[in-house]
Amino acid sequence: xxxLPPRALILAPMVELSHVALRDxxxxxxxxxxxxxxxxxxxxxxxxxxxxxxxxxxxxEPGLTSVQFFAxxxxxxxxxxxxxxxxxxxxxxxxxxxxxxFGCAAPQIEKAGGGVSWMKDPEGAAALVATARSLLPDEPxxxxxxxxxxxxxxxxxxxxRGLADAGADWLxxxxxxxxxxxxxxxxxxxxxxxxxxLDIPVIGNGDVRDLASFRAAxxxxxxxxxxxxxEAVRRPWIFALLRGQDGDPAFSMIVDVLKTGMDFxxxxxxxxxxxxxxxxxxRFFFYYCDNLSFGHxxxxxxxxxxxxxxxxxxxxxxxxxxxxxxxxxxx
Ligand SMILES: Cc1cc2nc3c(=O)[nH]c(=O)nc-3n(C[C@H](O)[C@H](O)[C@H](O)COP(=O)(O)O)c2cc1C
Numbered sequence: 199x200x201x202l203p204p205r206a207l208i209l210a211p212m213v214e215l216s217h218v219a220l221r222d223x224x225x226x227x228x229x230x231x232x233x234x235x236x237x238x239x240x241x242x243x244x245x246x247x248x249x250x251x252x253x254x255x256x257x258x259e260p261g262l263t264s265v266q267f268f269a270x271x272x273x274x275x276x277x278x279x280x281x282x283x284x285x286x287x288x289x290x291x292x293x294x295x296x297x298x299x300f301g302c303a304a305p306q307i308e309k310a311g312g313g314v315s316w317m318k319d320p321e322g323a324a325a326l327v328a329t330a331r332s333l334l335p336d337e338p339x340x341x342x343x344x345x346x347x348x349x350x351x352x353x354x355x356x357x358x359r360g361l362a363d364a365g366a367d368w369l370x371x372x373x374x375x376x377x378x379x380x381x382x383x384x385x386x387x388x389x390x391x392x393x394x395x396l397d398i399p400v401i402g403n404g405d406v407r408d409l410a411s412f413r414a415a416x417x418x419x420x421x422x423x424x425x426x427x428x429e430a431v432r433r434p435w436i437f438a439l440l441r442g443q444d445g446d447p448a449f450s451m452i453v454d455v456l457k458t459g460m461d462f463x464x465x466x467x468x469x470x471x472x473x474x475x476x477x478x479x480x481r482f483f484f485y486y487c488d489n490l491s492f493g494h495x496x497x498x499x500x501x502x503x504x505x506x507x508x509x510x511x512x513x514x515x516x517x518x519x520x521x522x523x524x525x526x527x528x529x
Contacts, residue, residue, distance in 0.1 A: 202232070205422075219466045219470055234264050249471075275330060276329050294338065321360070323360065340369065342369070343369065399423065433489070452526070455524060463510055483509065
């Protein structure tokens with residue numbers, strides 16, 4: 199079953215960023231084709247971790263939002279999927295799908311046998327996908343990965359073929375090695391290689407920021423679409439802009455940078471618990487300040503602000519000083 203339109207635009211899973219407030223903000227610009235939650239540990243979720251209600255919130259587009267899990271083993275993942283199905287049904291929401299994290303290299307996750315550590319165990323990873331597939335006969339199932347521990351084209355193709363044969367609907371590749379974080383340019387030829395080798399869509403991820411990088415992924419490498427992370431925080435309108443420009447490269451948008459930032463703060467307050475407000479606002483403005491010429495000063499002040507009211511005041515006062523930056527043409 200194909201769950202992705204051609205040239206798909208997907209929001210990346212990002213801890214403390216890909217929450218309901220950001221998805222709401224993106225939806226206010228027309229949205230994207232699919233969304234992701236931030237990652238959740240399958241084991242913690244099964245054990246009833248306190249904040250999972252917010253981590254696993256799939257609104258405002260529950261039918262289009264994949265919950266991303268990292269899982270140490272297949273039985274735990276199976277329990278997590280069963281619990282998620284029960285909870286979504288109880289809330290009367292559609293089950294938008296599951297994304298399996300095979301890329302995270304955070305030490306505590308790798309040590310617990312989740313994320314990138316699965317790349318050392320191709321059969322185990324394929325079995326994990328097969329387990330999820332058996333529990334998700336009609337819902338989207340995808341996997342997200344990096345290049346792994348070392349560069350090996352045959353190793354990568356064989357690992358990904360195992361995931362595809364086990365039933366993944368699509369794969370997302372962020373073509374950097376485990377240890378590369380965001381250093382160096384992504385090795386996008388691997389997206390092209392996988393797209394040619396696999397019968398399922400391969401989504402490219404990493405540094406997609408504009409029409410040129412979108413087209414390089416889709417037309418240059420044959421990707422089924424792109425997943426966008428940080429640029430969707432910097433410019434929550436990026437999906438609308440790309441969609442417009444892909445049809446007509448001269449397409450442009452006028453955005454109110456002040457209003458969008460204030461809308462975000464309002465969504466944060468309304469949609470997430472107070473315990474999340476400060477950390478999530480800091481994370482968001484870390485990227486969003488890139489829209490402003492003196493954004494580095496504002497970013498620094500926001501990172502050190504003690505509460506949300508101060509952040510709001512700092513943000514508003516920026517535009518009192520630089521009013522010309524409030525409304526910007528995006529092309
Ligand atoms: C703050 C932050 C948190 C992230 N959290 C996750 C996560 O929970 N799961 C995941 O698979 N990738 C995570 N990533 C990686 C992104 O999904 C994405 O692969 C990466 O940012 C590259 O895409 P970009 O260049 O469009 O940002 C995170 C990245 C950032 C910057």
